[in-house]
Amino acid sequence: MGVELAHHFNGEVQEMEDVNFSDSELVYHVRDALISVQSGDSDSYHQLVGVMHHSQRLAPDEVALLVTSLKALSGAVSYIDNVHHDSLLNSIFGMSMWNYGPDVMDALLELIISLAASNGKYIDSCLDMLVGNFMPPMYFVDALKQPRGQKKKEQVLSRVHTALEDIATLVPMAALRLSSIVVHRMPTTFFKKSLEKDRLKYRTEIYMENMLRLESGSIREFVGSRMLMAVVDMLIELDLEDMDDIAAGDDDGDEEIDNGELPATLSQRSLGKNIVADLLDSMMVQVFEHLEFCANNKRLSEVFETLLDSFMLTILDTYKSKFAQFVMFYACALDPENCGVKFATMLVDRFVFGDNPLTRMSAVAYLASYLARAKFLSTAFVASMLKRLVDWCLEYCKTQDGDVNPKAHRVFYSGCQAIMYVLCFCMRSIVDVPWLKSQLLLMPIERILKHKLGPLKVCLPSIVEEFLKQAKAARLFTPSETFMFEDLLESDFSRDFGGLERLDMFFPFDPCLLKKSDRNFIRPNFVYWKHVRTSYGSDDEDSSDEDINEDFVTMNEDNFMEEGMARSPDEQHLDLDEFDHAMNKMSITPKNGLNYRFGGDKMQMPSRIRPSTSPESL
Amino acid sequence: MEGLSVSDANLVVYVHPSRSKNVSQAILRELSSLLFKFNETFDGVVLAYAVNALDKHARILSGVHPYFGVRLKANLLLFSPKPNMLLEGKVVKLMRESIHVIVLGFSSAVIVDEDIRDEFRYKSKRGEGKYVSRVHKRHTIKVGTMIRFLVKSLDEEILHISGSLIPDHTGSVGWLDGDVKNSTTESNKKRKQPDGEIEVQELGIASGDTHSVNNDREIKKKKKRRNAEEH
Numbered sequence: 001m002g003v004e005l006a007h008h009f010n011g012e013v014q015e016m017e018d019v020n021f022s023d024s025e026l027v028y029h030v031r032d033a034l035i036s037v038q039s040g041d042s043d044s045y046h047q048l049v050g051v052m053h054h055s056q057r058l059a060p061d062e063v064a065l066l067v068t069s070l071k072a073l074s075g076a077v078s079y080i081d082n083v084h085h086d087s088l089l090n091s092i093f094g095m096s097m098w099n100y101g102p103d104v105m106d107a108l109l110e111l112i113i114s115l116a117a118s119n120g121k122y123i124d125s126c127l128d129m130l131v132g133n134f135m136p137p138m139y140f141v142d143a144l145k146q147p148r149g150q151k152k153k154e155q156v157l158s159r160v161h162t163a164l165e166d167i168a169t170l171v172p173m174a175a176l177r178l179s180s181i182v183v184h185r186m187p188t189t190f191f192k193k194s195l196e197k198d199r200l201k202y203r204t205e206i207y208m209e210n211m212l213r214l215e216s217g218s219i220r221e222f223v224g225s226r227m228l229m230a231v232v233d234m235l236i237e238l239d240l241e242d243m244d245d246i247a248a249g250d251d252d253g254d255e256e257i258d259n260g261e262l263p264a265t266l267s268q269r270s271l272g273k274n275i276v277a278d279l280l281d282s283m284m285v286q287v288f289e290h291l292e293f294c295a296n297n298k299r300l301s302e303v304f305e306t307l308l309d310s311f312m313l314t315i316l317d318t319y320k321s322k323f324a325q326f327v328m329f330y331a332c333a334l335d336p337e338n339c340g341v342k343f344a345t346m347l348v349d350r351f352v353f354g355d356n357p358l359t360r361m362s363a364v365a366y367l368a369s370y371l372a373r374a375k376f377l378s379t380a381f382v383a384s385m386l387k388r389l390v391d392w393c394l395e396y397c398k399t400q401d402g403d404v405n406p407k408a409h410r411v412f413y414s415g416c417q418a419i420m421y422v423l424c425f426c427m428r429s430i431v432d433v434p435w436l437k438s439q440l441l442l443m444p445i446e447r448i449l450k451h452k453l454g455p456l457k458v459c460l461p462s463i464v465e466e467f468l469k470q471a472k473a474a475r476l477f478t479p480s481e482t483f484m485f486e487d488l489l490e491s492d493f494s495r496d497f498g499g500l501e502r503l504d505m506f507f508p509f510d511p512c513l514l515k516k517s518d519r520n521f522i523r524p525n526f527v528y529w530k531h532v533r534t535s536y537g538s539d540d541e542d543s544s545d546e547d548i549n550e551d552f553v554t555m556n557e558d559n560f561m562e563e564g565m566a567r568s569p570d571e572q573h574l575d576l577d578e579f580d581h582a583m584n585k586m587s588i589t590p591k592n593g594l595n596y597r598f599g600g601d602k603m604q605m606p607s608r609i610r611p612s613t614s615p616e617s618l
Numbered sequence: 619m620e621g622l623s624v625s626d627a628n629l630v631v632y633v634h635p636s637r638s639k640n641v642s643q644a645i646l647r648e649l650s651s652l653l654f655k656f657n658e659t660f661d662g663v664v665l666a667y668a669v670n671a672l673d674k675h676a677r678i679l680s681g682v683h684p685y686f687g688v689r690l691k692a693n694l695l696l697f698s699p700k701p702n703m704l705l706e707g708k709v710v711k712l713m714r715e716s717i718h719v720i721v722l723g724f725s726s727a728v729i730v731d732e733d734i735r736d737e738f739r740y741k742s743k744r745g746e747g748k749y750v751s752r753v754h755k756r757h758t759i760k761v762g763t764m765i766r767f768l769v770k771s772l773d774e775e776i777l778h779i780s781g782s783l784i785p786d787h788t789g790s791v792g793w794l795d796g797d798v799k800n801s802t803t804e805s806n807k808k809r810k811q812p813d814g815e816i817e818v819q820e821l822g823i824a825s826g827d828t829h830s831v832n833n834d835r836e837i838k839k840k841k842k843r844r845n846a847e848e849h
Contacts, residue, residue: 024714075715078730117711117718118728120773170711170718171726173654173776 026068027075034079045088048073052091055099063104070107077111077118089122093129097156098136105155109163117170126167127174127181133160134210135187141199157210161217168219175222182211182223183230188237197275201282208234208283212290216299225306231287232310235324238280280323281514288330288521295334304331304339308346316350316362319501325366325508326522329374333525336376344370344377344385351415352392361414361503364389368418369509372425373527379429382422383436389419390443397451404454406496413497416448416455417504420467428533431474446477458493460504473536619706621699621769625660626670627692632685633676641676645669645688654724656774662698663777665722697722699779703769706791712747712761714740719765719781727779729767734783757793764791 033044051069054062073080073092082089092112097105116126133156136144143149168175187204208231214220215227294303307328315325332340347370350363367389371382393415406413423430430436449456456464471477490505498504511528512518518526629649637644652664673689699705699721707721717734719727731740738749738759751757759765767781767788783789 027715075713078716078728078732114713114716117726118716118730120776120778123776123778170720171776171778172720172724173726173778177776 023071023075026072030069030072030076031079034076034081034085037084038081045085049088049091052088052095055095058100058104063101066100067103067107070104070111074107074111074114077114080115080118082121089125093125095129096137097133097159098140098152102155102159105159109159113163113166113170116167116174120171123167123171123174124177124181127164127178128185130160130164130167131178131181131185134185134207135203136206138196138199138203141202144202153206157213161210161213164214165218168222175219178214178219179223179226179230182214182227186211186230186234188234201275201279204279205282205286208286212286215290215303216294216297225309228303228306229310232307232324232327233314235280235283235287235327236314236318236321238276238283239321239324240318241276277514281516284323284326284514284517285521287327288517291327291331291334300331300335301338304335304342307331308343312346312350316366317359319362319503319506321508323512323514323517326512326517329370329509330521330525332370332374333376336374336378340374340377341381344381348385348388351411352388357411358499358501358503360411362506364411364414364418365503365506366508368421369507371422373509375525375527379426379433379436382426383430383439386419386422387439387443389415390445390448393419393448394444397448397453400451400453403452404457404493406458406493407499409453410497410499410503412453413455413458414503417459417463419445419448420459420463421507424463424466424470424534425527425529425532427470427474427476428535428537431476431535440476449477458491458497460489460494461491462489470535473534619766620703621697621705622665623662623696623698625694625696627660627694628689629692630687630689632679632687635684635686638686641688642672645672645690649692654777656777660694660696660698662696663725664694665697666695668693697725699725699769699772701769701771704766704788705769705779705781706764706766709759709761709763709765712749712759714742714747717749717759717765717783719767721779725777725779727767727781729781729783733770733781735786738783738789751789754793757790759790765789766791766794 029044030048033048036042037045048069051065054066058066080089092108092115095108097108100108112126112129115122136153136156140149140152144153164178168178187200187207211227211231215224215231291300291303294300311325311328315321315328328343332343344367347363347367351360351367354360354363367385371377371385393412396409396412396415400409400412402408427440430440456468494504495502498506511526512522631645631648633641633644633648646669649667649669652667654663654665656663670691670693676686676688678684678686705721705727707719707725707727709717710720711718715731717729719729721727734749737751737753739752741748741750746760749759765783765788767783768785770780770782772779787794
């Protein structure tokens with residue numbers, strides 16, 4: 001065996017010498033071809049360019065020729081001049097790896113890497129070419145659904161990413177250029193009118209897959225955070241695009257808005273909306289899976305830092321996003337003790353210490369919705385966050401002497417509303433734990449709510465009513481005056497403090513309506529109102545609670561808490577050209593949109609709250 | 619290694635009024651934005667800065683946004699390679715047609731085969747390439763070797779250097795500095811050198827991006843000694 005090996009080794013060296021010899025011959029030939037262009041003799045050069053252009057259905061000898069040419073070119077890159085050889089460069093940069101087999105792919109990449117490493121002026125084009133290969137050509141998209149297509153995809157993408165890493169090793173500064181190029185080439189066309197929606201959708205998903213792959217790859221320290229932020233930006237854009245679509249498209253859709261009745265044929269426009277919603281759904285799922293992957297590799301905290309920065313910069317001040325914020329929700333769900341806590345703390349800090357009143361109101365709305373809906377947060381933690389809110393509100397009260405003034409004290413009112421909202425969801429759980437109950441009883445909530453500023457008058461009546469009901473049942477406190485809200489969802493006062501952005505009716509973590517994201521990722525971590533045990537609810541088995549809530553549901557066509565503060569009935573027949581309406585479209589999609597998207601599911605917008613007929617609580 | 623210098627700079631940083639709450643942070647951010655970019659004024663790439671003295675008063679500019687200008691003194695570590703300077707870097711890729719080098723961890727350099735002197739012959743064994751000197755068998759250049767090369771040109775935008783191994787005093791640093799007498803003793807010779815030289819080597823190979831001014835001088839001394847010997 002030893003002898004055989006030695007023989008083999010010698011043979012190898014021998015062969016290599018031969019191969020090397022002919023390889024260098026080829027290289028010299030190519031160099032000559034390149035040099036002679038300048039002196040006017042461009043025959044061999046044009047031959048070379050011709051070989052590069054050959055792409056479809058190559059016979060084996062054509063493949064061999066292409067591979068050899070590419071390899072020879074790799075050795076001659078220092079002779080390539082961007083002025084004299086621009087047709088050659090154009091054809092090289094225009095080659096799509098998806099058209100070829102692995103041999104050609106390898107040779108092509110070798111050439112690209114050599115080109116990038118040889119001269120600074122080619123780096124951008126080389127990176128651009130590689131990033132362009134993130135997506136398959138249009139004709140190939142359908143093939144991707146089959147196993148051979150998947151195999152090709154893996155062949156191409158693994159090579160592309162390795163090439164990017166190789167270039168970054170050879171030219172460290174290239175890594176910095178890469179993020180700009182990737183962001184620049186992000187597909188952003190929203191293909192409402194296009195006939196190739198499906199394919200475009202698939203290509204966009206693949207592009208995002210590549211961005212996330214860069215985020216976790218070996219050059220992640222240079223490009224990772226920018227990739228993640230760009231991904232979140234893309235989600236937000238789709239999210240908002242979705243909404244604009246619905247707003248624009250409803251003009252002639254009135255006749256189709258029947259309660260629960262799906263029109264027989266969906267219009268072209270609604271197809272467009274479906275596509276965008278589907279795309280957003282699958283992209284959210286991709287991000288969730290990526291977060292899981294990061295969590296498994298113990299990278300979640302560093303990724304979370306970037307997500308949090310991105311959230312604070314973009315999502316927090318975009319009052320219209322409906323689903324993009326669930327990325328934060330899921331990240332927190334994966335690591336409640338670190339990320340979950342950090343998120344809430346950041347929000348409460350922004351509320352307490354922030355400068356801009358709108359940002360503060362938005363932060364506290366996010367906080368309230370988050371604390372209420374996150375199943376994975378401990379009750380003790382929720383109580384501690386409540387305490388911070390209460391402390392701030394109390395300090396504020398002490399310095400104020402005035403009366404009800406929704407506009408002037410809007411930050412205060414939003415804080416009070418947040419406290420009440422969270423308690424609507426969590427009061428029972430807090431009160432059930434003795435040491436938490438005593439903490440709660442110590443909080444000067446009564447003092448705040450009974451203050452001259454009159455938060456009980458200004459905050460959303462529906463929330464105030466629910467809160468008072470529970471507070472009474474839990475013997476937390478009793479208001480000195482009775483409030484007759486007449487089942488109002490909102491009031492003039494609440495509109496006033498909410499302002500144009502309607503931050504009084506802003507519940508960003510209301511149930512996520514994207515099917516795939518919700519079912520597999522959000523739902524297990526999410527608190528639904530109908531499952532909340534209220535303090536006036538019965539203590540018996542869950543079934544009776546269910547019954548009570550069931551009654552609620554059937555009577556009210558859904559409880560307001562579930563769908564959040566959406567529209568009061570008069571708003572259902574809106575004149576959509578009203579500026580007001582556009583501003584009111586926050587985190588809740590109007591009924592029309594839901595019907596289009598979900599084929600007339602039972603999910604209906606709340607109307608009013610009917611008087612409760614459930615038995616008195618204990 | 620040439621091309622590195624520390625200079626004293628008098629700078630003025632213009633700070634936006636929104637940052638007036640924390641001026642030092644704003645200034646540091648502004649200075650950080652200079653890093654790893656070629657700067658025309660300094661005629662080099664800023665690698666590091668150290669703020670020496672900060673003025674207590676600043677002048678407010680008149681205009682739409684009342685920026686205020688803070689004067690400060692800083693030490694800047696500059697990297698300004700010029701043609702015919704000698705640089706050192708680590709080989710990351712080696713082919714028949716070119717050698718790719720990384721200088722100071724961030725700047726890429728390439729030496730094409732025309733710029734490699736005939737003394738070096740390319741050999742490829744088991745997929746690994748290396749350049750071996752025909753005159754001194756032990757003078758080899760492989761992936762991972764620190765080499766000293768001459769600068770031909772610099773692409774300022776991407777900090778890409780084109781280099782040359784034509785001159786005689788270029789090549790593997792380990793060979794050039796560790797084997798001053800060109801003796802052919804056994805492979806342990808590097809370990810037998812006086813301490814000072816080992817230090818230089820280790821610094822050079824291990825941490826390619828921390829070169830102190832002292833290091834510079836030491837290397838120059840060795841070169842002078844060798845040159846003196848050769849004459």
